[in-house]
Amino acid sequence: MRATEDLSTVQLLITEDGNRAAVRELLTGYYDVETEQAVGEADLYLVDERSLPEYHDALRERVESSDPVFCPVVLIRRRDSALRINLPDPGEREPPLLIDDIVDAPLNPHLLFRRMNTLLVRRNQSEDLIHYLTKLEESNRSLEQFAYAASHDLQEPLRMVSSYLQLIDQRYGDELDDDADEFLAFAIDGAERMRRMIDGLLAYSRVDEEGAPLEPTDLNAVVEDVLDDLQVQIDEQEAVVSVDSLPRVTGDSDQLRQLFQNLVSNAIEYSRDRPHVDIEAERDGTEWQISIHDDGIGIEDGDQERIFDVFQRLHSHDEHSGTGIGLALCKRIVDRHGGQIWVESEPGDGSTFVFTLPDSSVADVDPNPET
Numbered sequence: 001m002r003a004t005e006d007l008s009t010v011q012l013l014i015t016e017d018g019n020r021a022a023v024r025e026l027l028t029g030y031y032d033v034e035t036e037q038a039v040g041e042a043d044l045y046l047v048d049e050r051s052l053p054e055y056h057d058a059l060r061e062r063v064e065s066s067d068p069v070f071c072p073v074v075l076i077r078r079r080d081s082a083l084r085i086n087l088p089d090p091g092e093r094e095p096p097l098l099i100d101d102i103v104d105a106p107l108n109p110h111l112l113f114r115r116m117n118t119l120l121v122r123r124n125q126s127e128d129l130i131h132y133l134t135k136l137e138e139s140n141r142s143l144e145q146f147a148y149a150a151s152h153d154l155q156e157p158l159r160m161v162s163s164y165l166q167l168i169d170q171r172y173g174d175e176l177d178d179d180a181d182e183f184l185a186f187a188i189d190g191a192e193r194m195r196r197m198i199d200g201l202l203a204y205s206r207v208d209e210e211g212a213p214l215e216p217t218d219l220n221a222v223v224e225d226v227l228d229d230l231q232v233q234i235d236e237q238e239a240v241v242s243v244d245s246l247p248r249v250t251g252d253s254d255q256l257r258q259l260f261q262n263l264v265s266n267a268i269e270y271s272r273d274r275p276h277v278d279i280e281a282e283r284d285g286t287e288w289q290i291s292i293h294d295d296g297i298g299i300e301d302g303d304q305e306r307i308f309d310v311f312q313r314l315h316s317h318d319e320h321s322g323t324g325i326g327l328a329l330c331k332r333i334v335d336r337h338g339g340q341i342w343v344e345s346e347p348g349d350g351s352t353f354v355f356t357l358p359d360s361s362v363a364d365v366d367p368n369p370e371t
């Protein structure tokens with residue numbers, strides 16, 4: 001048998017008539033049995049139909065205050081009982097009903113133990129889950145802080161490196177031989193790349209903390225802005241970008257702009273001449289699936305997940321310029337919106353980046369709807 005401190009606490013809120021003494025005897029040794037007649041801090045509560053009216057409100061309060069950790073209540077019912085109580089339907093998303101299980105009297109000890117243990121296991125699992133979630137949130141927060149502090153503090157010395165390199169170039173550029181000229185150009189280029197990586201990291205670490213509230217947002221306007229911003233790249237590569245009619249979603253328009261900007265810019269960058277890019281939207285239940293399709297170089301199966309990690313690139317700097325943070329930022333933005341992002345691709349046969357966003361129509365309470 002387990003040590004007493006490991007036992008779950010079961011509180012008996014049943015009447016003398018309900019055979020409190022016998023139930024207590026049955027459970028003692030297997031559970032830490034509490035017989036106090038006021039609702040306390042137990043792991044599971046046993047009530048009967050006579051005691052239920054008296055304890056109902058206090059039990060409800062206890063169950064609700066313990067939420068999101070599951071706190072079970074079991075009713076012992078007499079066979080001749082006229083009491084009609086529904087049990088929670090696991091498929092239903094309504095607030096839980098108070099009683100989680102009903103056991104008929106006279107008690108079958110095996111059945112009672114099995115039902116109680118099942119509920120107690122669920123309680124432990126929900127406690128563990130909350131515990132890990134809290135730890136995960138904490139570690140996420142400290143990682144965010146670390147990324148923010150590191151990238152913020154790196155900016156200053158980098159600025160110094162860049163400005164002195166530029167000073168050398170301006171002041172002594174004419175006196176340098178070809179080799180020195182080339183070395184200096186590499187150093188300036190390296191510093192510039194590092195600046196862009198640090199800016200990217202900073203943007204990445206700020207997605208959750210500094211995002212605007214999520215509100216109904218028209219994606220057509222977002223994409224229009226993005227295409228304006230990318231006009232130079234579109235013209236240079238003679239890209240053709242076709243855009244479906246896009247929905248309103250619940251989102252942060254600035255972050256959605258960054259999302260589209262990275263994906264469309266990549267679609268053009270990782271293509272051959274005159275790329276074709278299609279932006280489409282398809283409804284899927286309460287979500288929208290937005291896809292950005294290109295006819296570019298494609299991505300190997302084995303690389304399709306890691307490109308969403310920070311600084312993961314499949315190409316050298318000489319082949320394609322970039323920081324390797326664009327898709328990581330996209331993933332973080334989509335995560336913040338409660339969606340998912342992935343890529344479908346065949347090497348040599350183009351890529352389709354797909355992400356989901358919640359439809360705004362449920363939460364959309366625009367008092368002045370457009371006519």
Ligand code: ADP
Binds near residue numbers: 267
């Ligand atoms: P960056 O473009 O700055 O290198 P990203 O995080 O945006 O960083 O992309 C990571 C890598 O994923 C890129 O280096 C590229 O190899 C690959 N990639 C991204 N978009 C595409 C695309 N549309 N087609 C093919 N490869 C892509």
